[in-house]
Amino acid sequence: MKKPLCVLLILLLLAVASLLLLPMAGMKFIPLWSEGKELDILLLFRFPRVFCAFIAGAMLSLSGLAFQTLFRNALATPFTLGVSSGATLGIALFIRLGLVFSLPGFSSLSIAAFCGSLLAVGLVYGLTRLKSCFSITTLLLAGIAVNFFFSSLVLLIQDFSDPAESFRMVKWMMGSLASADYPRLFNLLPFLAVGGTVMLLLHREMNLLMVGEDLALTRGVPTGRIKKLLFFSTSLMVAGVVANFGPIGFVGMMSPHICRLLIGADHRWLTPAALLFGGAFLAVCDTFAHSLPSGAEIPVGIITALLGGPFFIWLLLSRR
Amino acid sequence: MNRAIIQIENLSLSLAGNDILHAVSFAVTAGEYCSVIGPNGAGKTTLIKCIAGIHQKWNGTIRINGKPVHQYKSRELATLQSYVPQAEGRTFPLSVEEFVAMGRYPYQSAFSPLSADDHRAIDAALEQAGLVNLRARSMDTLSGGERQMAFIAAALAQETQILLLDEPSTFLDYRHQANVAALLNRACREQGKTVVAVHHDINTALSASHRILALKNGATAFLGTPEEIVQGRTLEEIYETAFVRSPSPERALPLIYAGGAL
Known part of the structure; x- marks a missing residue:
């Protein structure tokens, strides 16, 4: 059997195992064969939480992969370039203004987050269009600036809010899966369905874009349209996660990069691998987050950031 | 003519x-x-x-x-028409064969595997560029000259006039x-x-x-x-x-x- 197929099968097994076994873990171990109240806890709280974590992780990983491919750099992800903070800004504005609007299948909160992330993606995209020879360092610095700018706007909005609204915003900004339940699970699914399908279908185009935009264009890829489609899907997936659980950083940077080391750079294998690995990764991180012996749950965003910070620096140092 | x-x-x-x-x-x-x-x-x-x-x-x-x-x-x-850009030293971890196969993009649809025609074009391009022995090597381990040959082979695999x-x-x-x-x-x-x-x-x-x-x-x-x-x-x-x-x-x-x- 071909090596990438083997790796992908192992990742699939890992993902299924994480979905089936992780619900047993927590502050109290509950085996799958429990009954009564414990079975209720398992079915009503633990399973939806692990599934939510998996889907959120998969989407963060896929959107990270899309950015890494489009910008041809492992350090460029929606989180580092300010897309998450754009989505957070959208939500803060939404809560402050009390807007309610809705499209079938997507909550109004996610639409607000989507507008915010689309704004940030537009900013990043516009910056790269401004000068064709934009260096990756400039791009990352611009991402930091966008991040700071949006974060300050969020703080400003918070300052004008009453304590109840302000509390809601702070809870969101921590990045936690504590609010995971079935409605949120079903809210997340359409985001993954759309974003994941687009990315799995575009594996040839992403391979060519990774090599270079000029080359992709002359091989027959309608690069403008494909890039917009990828930016759109990325915004959608980031918005889905942020609207439901807040910004969770670094999954989108670590997971695709680790997968690239495991399975190679061919997106035919890399995209499904990133989906499975990212999902399992966040599910494991979240299980740690709520089963620490101290008894108190910590937001999963803190765990991923604690892992991701050193990883970012390692990537920065190992770059050729 | x-x-x-x-x-x-x-x-x-x-x-x-x-x-x-x-x-x-x-x-x-x-x-x-x-x-x-x-x-x-x-x-x-x-x-x-x-x-x-x-x-x-x-x-x-x-x-x-x-x-x-x-x-x-x-x-x-x-x-x-196919295009070979100026060598700029950008590398990526794809094998020579995978990279040359990407020249077949305009003839492929989203999920179809490579056709017999595709394989014939890829093999011919590798042969002409003298890359048959390097086909499994990763592009980022090639020398500048070998990499340039791979870029030309990919353009040849595109089979353009x-x-x-x-x-x-x-x-x-x-x-x-x-x-x-x-x-x-x-x-x-x-x-x-x-x-x-x-x-x-x-x-x-x-x-x-x-x-x-x-x-x-x-x-x-x-x-x-x-x-x-x-x-x-x-x-x-x-x-x-x-x-x-x-x-x-x-x-x-x-x-x-x-x-x-x-």
């Missing part, structure tokens, strides 16, 4: 307020090897990129097979320079492909080309045969430096090198 496969009329392009190309007109016949030469910043790369469809905001007309280039879908255009190349042999060692020259010569003379190549080195352009286009400051400075360009003070006017023309034991055309007083 006298059909113009590429027709360019009055091509002008400004980037950020600077005139890069100014009223360039020329035509390339099917099966011809046309070299584009000129000093640094003359607009050679820009011209190739205009033909390849990478630059799109120019004025004038570019026709491929008689049809304006912007009326083609990118996929359709990619079955007529036209090959556009931007400085295909600059920065290569002598063996790889000779390999690239032989490969392009065969593609043109034996397979009847049309080659438009930017060349930095005049002697390479002289020995390879049917015709030479020289650009200077974005405008046409010379268009004619290799025999004509070595006459008089044409080269001196293009490059604003003196040249020595030394008789070659190998060919009728002299060897050219910079030197002497203007």
Whole structure:
């Protein structure tokens, strides 16, 4: 059997195992064969939480992969370039203004987050269009600036809010899966369905874009349209996660990069691998987050950031 | 054989307020090897990129097979012409074979595996470029010369009538320079492909080309045969430096090198 197929099968097994076994873990171990109240806890709280974590992780990983491919750099992800903070800004504005609007299948909160992330993606995209020879360092610095700018706007909005609204915003900004339940699970699914399908279908185009935009264009890829489609899907997936659980950083940077080391750079294998690995990764991180012996749950965003910070620096140092 | 496969009329392009190309007109016949030469910043790369469809905001007309280039879908255009960019040292961890297979993109649909035709084209391209033994190697472990051969092989796998190349042999060692020259010569003379190549080195352009286009400051400075360009003070006017023309034991055309007083 071909090596990438083997790796992908192992990742699939890992993902299924994480979905089936992780619900047993927590502050109290509950085996799958429990009954009564414990079975209720398992079915009503633990399973939806692990599934939510998996889907959120998969989407963060896929959107990270899309950015890494489009910008041809492992350090460029929606989180580092300010897309998450754009989505957070959208939500803060939404809560402050009390807007309610809705499209079938997507909550109004996610639409607000989507507008915010689309704004940030537009900013990043516009910056790269401004000068064709934009260096990756400039791009990352611009991402930091966008991040700071949006974060300050969020703080400003918070300052004008009453304590109840302000509390809601702070809870969101921590990045936690504590609010995971079935409605949120079903809210997340359409985001993954759309974003994941687009990315799995575009594996040839992403391979060519990774090599270079000029080359992709002359091989027959309608690069403008494909890039917009990828930016759109990325915004959608980031918005889905942020609207439901807040910004969770670094999954989108670590997971695709680790997968690239495991399975190679061919997106035919890399995209499904990133989906499975990212999902399992966040599910494991979240299980740690709520089963620490101290008894108190910590937001999963803190765990991923604690892992991701050193990883970012390692990537920065190992770059050729 | 006298059909113009590429027709360019009055091509002008400004980037950020600077005139890069100014009223360039020329035509390339099917099966011809046309070299584009000129000093640094003359607009050679820009011209190739205009033909390849990478630059799109120019004025004038570019026709491929008689049809304006912007009326083609990118996929359709990619079955007529392929492009080899200037080597820039960018690497990526794909195998040589995977990379060459990407040249088949315009013939594929989203989930279909490579067809028998695709495999035949990929094998032929690897064979011609002498990469059969390197097909499983990762692109980021190749030398500059091997990598350039892989880029040309990918363009050959695209099976197009036209090959556009931007400085295909600059920065290569002598063996790889000779390999690239032989490969392009065969593609043109034996397979009847049309080659438009930017060349930095005049002697390479002289020995390879049917015709030479020289650009200077974005405008046409010379268009004619290799025999004509070595006459008089044409080269001196293009490059604003003196040249020595030394008789070659190998060919009728002299060897050219910079030197002497203007």
